[in-house]
Amino acid sequence: xxxxxxxxxxxxxxxxxxxxxxxxxxxxxxxxxxxxxxxxxxxxxxxxxxxxxxxxxxxxxxxxxxxxxxxxxxxxxxxxxxxxxxxxxxxxxxxxxxxxxxxxxxxxxxxxxxxxxxxxxxxxxxxxxxxxxxxxxxxxxxxxxxxxxxxxxxxxxxxxxxxxxxxxxxxxxxxxxxxxxxxxxxxxxxxxxxxxxxxxxxxxxxxxxxxxxxxxxxxxxxxxxxxxxxxxxxxxxxxxxxxxxxxxxxxxxxxxxxxxxxxxxxxxxxxxxxxxxxxxxxxxxxxxxxxxxxxxxxxxxxxxxxxxxxxxxxxxxxxxxxxxxxxxxxxxxxxxxxxxxxxxxxxxxxxxxxxxxxxxxxxxxxxxxxxxxxxxxxx
Amino acid sequence: xxxxxxxxxxxxxxxxxxxxxxxxxxxxxxxxxxxxxxxxxxxxxxxxxxxxxxxxxxxxxxxxxxxxxxxxxxxxxxxxxxxxxxxxxxxxxxxxxxxxxxxxxxxxxxxxxxxxxxxxxxxxxxxxxxxxxxxxxxxxxxxxxxxxxxxxxxxxxxxxxxxxxxxxxxxxxxxxxxxxxxxxxxxxxxxxxxxxxxxxxxxxxxxxxxxxxxxxxxxxxxxxxxxxxxxxxxxxxxxxxxxxxxxxxxxxxxxxxxxxxxxxxxxxxxxxxxxxxxxxxxxxxxxxxxxxxxxxxxxxxxxxxxxxxxxxxxxxxxxxxxxxxxxxxxxxxxxxxxxxxxxxxxxxxxxxxxxxxxxxxxxxxxxxxxxxxxxxxxxxxxxxxxxxxxxxxxxxxxxx
Numbered sequence: 001x002x003x004x005x006x007x008x009x010x011x012x013x014x015x016x017x018x019x020x021x022x023x024x025x026x027x028x029x030x031x032x033x034x035x036x037x038x039x040x041x042x043x044x045x046x047x048x049x050x051x052x053x054x055x056x057x058x059x060x061x062x063x064x065x066x067x068x069x070x071x072x073x074x075x076x077x078x079x080x081x082x083x084x085x086x087x088x089x090x091x092x093x094x095x096x097x098x099x100x101x102x103x104x105x106x107x108x109x110x111x112x113x114x115x116x117x118x119x120x121x122x123x124x125x126x127x128x129x130x131x132x133x134x135x136x137x138x139x140x141x142x143x144x145x146x147x148x149x150x151x152x153x154x155x156x157x158x159x160x161x162x163x164x165x166x167x168x169x170x171x172x173x174x175x176x177x178x179x180x181x182x183x184x185x186x187x188x189x190x191x192x193x194x195x196x197x198x199x200x201x202x203x204x205x206x207x208x209x210x211x212x213x214x215x216x217x218x219x220x221x222x223x224x225x226x227x228x229x230x231x232x233x234x235x236x237x238x239x240x241x242x243x244x245x246x247x248x249x250x251x252x253x254x255x256x257x258x259x260x261x262x263x264x265x266x267x268x269x270x271x272x273x274x275x276x277x278x279x280x281x282x283x284x285x286x287x288x289x290x291x292x293x294x295x296x297x298x299x300x301x302x303x304x305x306x307x308x309x310x311x312x313x314x315x316x317x318x319x320x321x322x323x324x325x326x327x328x329x330x331x332x333x334x335x336x337x338x339x340x341x342x343x344x345x346x347x348x349x350x351x352x353x354x355x356x357x358x359x360x361x362x363x364x365x366x367x368x369x370x371x372x373x374x375x376x377x378x379x
Numbered sequence: 380x381x382x383x384x385x386x387x388x389x390x391x392x393x394x395x396x397x398x399x400x401x402x403x404x405x406x407x408x409x410x411x412x413x414x415x416x417x418x419x420x421x422x423x424x425x426x427x428x429x430x431x432x433x434x435x436x437x438x439x440x441x442x443x444x445x446x447x448x449x450x451x452x453x454x455x456x457x458x459x460x461x462x463x464x465x466x467x468x469x470x471x472x473x474x475x476x477x478x479x480x481x482x483x484x485x486x487x488x489x490x491x492x493x494x495x496x497x498x499x500x501x502x503x504x505x506x507x508x509x510x511x512x513x514x515x516x517x518x519x520x521x522x523x524x525x526x527x528x529x530x531x532x533x534x535x536x537x538x539x540x541x542x543x544x545x546x547x548x549x550x551x552x553x554x555x556x557x558x559x560x561x562x563x564x565x566x567x568x569x570x571x572x573x574x575x576x577x578x579x580x581x582x583x584x585x586x587x588x589x590x591x592x593x594x595x596x597x598x599x600x601x602x603x604x605x606x607x608x609x610x611x612x613x614x615x616x617x618x619x620x621x622x623x624x625x626x627x628x629x630x631x632x633x634x635x636x637x638x639x640x641x642x643x644x645x646x647x648x649x650x651x652x653x654x655x656x657x658x659x660x661x662x663x664x665x666x667x668x669x670x671x672x673x674x675x676x677x678x679x680x681x682x683x684x685x686x687x688x689x690x691x692x693x694x695x696x697x698x699x700x701x702x703x704x705x706x707x708x709x710x711x712x713x714x715x716x717x718x719x720x721x722x723x724x725x726x727x728x729x730x731x732x733x734x735x736x737x738x739x740x741x742x743x744x745x746x747x748x749x750x751x752x753x754x755x756x757x758x759x760x761x762x763x764x765x766x767x768x769x770x771x772x773x774x775x776x777x778x779x
Contacts, residue, residue, distance in 0.1 A: 012689035271777035289683035
């Protein structure tokens with residue numbers, strides 16, 4: 001038995017492209033998604049402003065990793081990370097992740113016809129999403145949604161990100177022993193087919209997609225290798241959510257530090273009490289650890305041109321587990337350290353503790369990833 | 380001196396080969412896992428000989444100036460040596476207080492005469508150094524040190540006591556923090572910093588037995604001890620600044636150390652190898668999913684720690700709290716090792732109850748001993764709790 005040398009690969013770089021994108025994304029998200037704007041969108045139908053989405057399209061973010069022949073700019077996946085982190089920092093919620101991951105799935109496993117039809121649409125802002133789950137289980141190996149021999153889909157997909165906004169659904173379904181992916185368009189579904197979920201994170205949107213005898217043509221079915229590509233796309237999803245969570249954890253920490261530096265009790269700033277000070281240092285260190293993991297993973301993906309190598313898989317999973325834990329701890333302590341105010345809806349700490357609960361499950365909680373790291377690290 | 384990748388790779392291969400050829404054989408007695416654990420003459424002699432060998436081969440103090448005995452090369456060469464020492468699990472480079480703290484301090488702030496006098500002996504291990512900062516009543520509150528130094532002609536007369544003096548009984552020199560003005564407006568303003576001899580009338584040491592049962596440091600007593608006034612470093616009553624600078628070297632906030640290889644690395648890999656030999660519920664321990672989950676968690680944390688250095692070199696990724704990575708390293712590393720070693724003992728089933736000396740103890744009881752000794756890292760050089768205060772105040776900007 002030989003164990004992996006965990007310290008053997010510590011590559012980390014921050015490219016000029018990433019720097020430029022970070023600068024642009026930070027500025028954009030600060031301008032568009034200040035806290036009042038975030039709050040205004042909480043009870044809106046879509047959770048985002050169409051104008052802002054359009055600007056993101058014009059900035060080229062939706063086509064960032066799409067091939068040039070299909071209307072994108074063909075940058076590496078590492079370039080998405082500063083955007084995801086900036087969005088998390090400002091709690092800017094849009095169908096960016098859903099569309100980006102759907103595009104990855106099509107680019108990696110779609111037929112030429114599927115790529116030519118859908119990738120330019122996504123790069124131009126048509127919302128696409130992955131409809132994967134039949135229940136709460138991110139680890140399910142068999143889909144309950146069936147695809148019959150004559151091309152009919154039957155089932156119900158739940159927790160589908162941006163379901164109500166999406167025009168393109170990539171649906172995971174079961175055909176005998178095989179998992180298959182089909183691209184379904186909104187026009188094929190009844191108006192009532194999509195129902196909204198009530199989410200713990202009010203900045204996000206997800207829903208149920210009812211698929212009753214939806215007939216798909218051969219052209220809508222992705223090649224049989226698409227299920228393997230989906231494993232990679234789910235890892236990229238985990239990394240993007242991890243990057244977003246690192247941004248949210250940093251913002252949550254800043255909020256807490258600011259409060260600890262202004263609130264006084266017993267004639268002292270509460271930040272001077274070690275009972276609050278030391279866990280705040282833990283918040284900082286957990287956030288920093290997760291950020292290191294995320295940018296290391298980004299570097300490995302840049303080096304492998306997007307291939308999920310063994311090291312990249314380890315890095316993506318470690319990133320998600322670290323970022324989950326960092327944001328959960330930050331959100332939890334932020335509420336507690338705001339005292340009575342922290343328990344109110346008015347206090348912004350609630351935004352982060354809610355985000356933490358949503359993001360931890362999205363593309364796998366920490367224990368899910370640790371379990372999948374076991375054969376990679378201990379076998 | 381070239382620092383391109385090809386040259387550095389070739390150098391790494393060279394030092395690696397040298398280590399394979401020159402790492403001494405197992406001496407037949409337990410070697411210390413850190414510089415704070417040297418407890419016997421035979422260990423000391425072994426480590427002096429090893430340091431001399433490394434120095435004479437040109438692999439120690441490589442970035443220190445040539446005129447004082449160093450190699451005059453870029454720091455990256457020493458960093459590579461330190462990494463390879465670790466990769467080969469070589470014996471530690473023990474004269475740490477000289478190589479890591481006093482040496483860089485003297486090169487940074489010392490006079491020409493001090494550099495000529497002290498630097499070479501640090502490198503050759505002819506002069507062992509110790510540190511006189513903590514006192515029995517003033518550990519974390521270092522600025523409150525009460526050991527007195529009174530000027531008397533060409534001498535200072537020292538009275539008081541220092542504690543946790545690693546190498547106190549072996550050292551030739553001490554970096555000493557003592558109070559020259561008890562009436563200063565603040566406690567910090569009355570302190571002075573000395574490069575003091577240890578072999579002087581009135582200076583005595585008494586070894587302290589640790590929780591492991593071994594010896595590794597001393598209490599040092601000053602009883603009307605006379606040291607030359609020329610031992611004063613910097614100005615009288617300006618010692619706090621010098622002490623703070625020293626602590627920055629100690630906590631690796633700055634580079635410039637002649638070597639930083641002062642702990643035998645405890646990689647999680649070692650823990651995993653230990654696990655292979657252990658049974659739980661009639662099956663190999665590593666088949667237990669509860670154990671797997673915790674081990675993977677440790678591996679994630681180890682990876683985060685290993686990534687800190689790379690991260691710290693990318694300023695665009697350190698914009699929130701620019702000092703956090705540099706200030707947090709000691710806290711994160713020492714606490715991770717403490718938890719991992721504690722966990723390693725808990726994994727041993729009934730054998731977790733054995734200790735060094737029992738021939739059934741797993742790997743000679745090194746995890747048990749290592750767990751105990753790890754407290755010297757989470758307490759020494761500023762306790763974890765003091766470190767957390769420093770990070771909170773200096774990285775996060777929280778109030779004192």
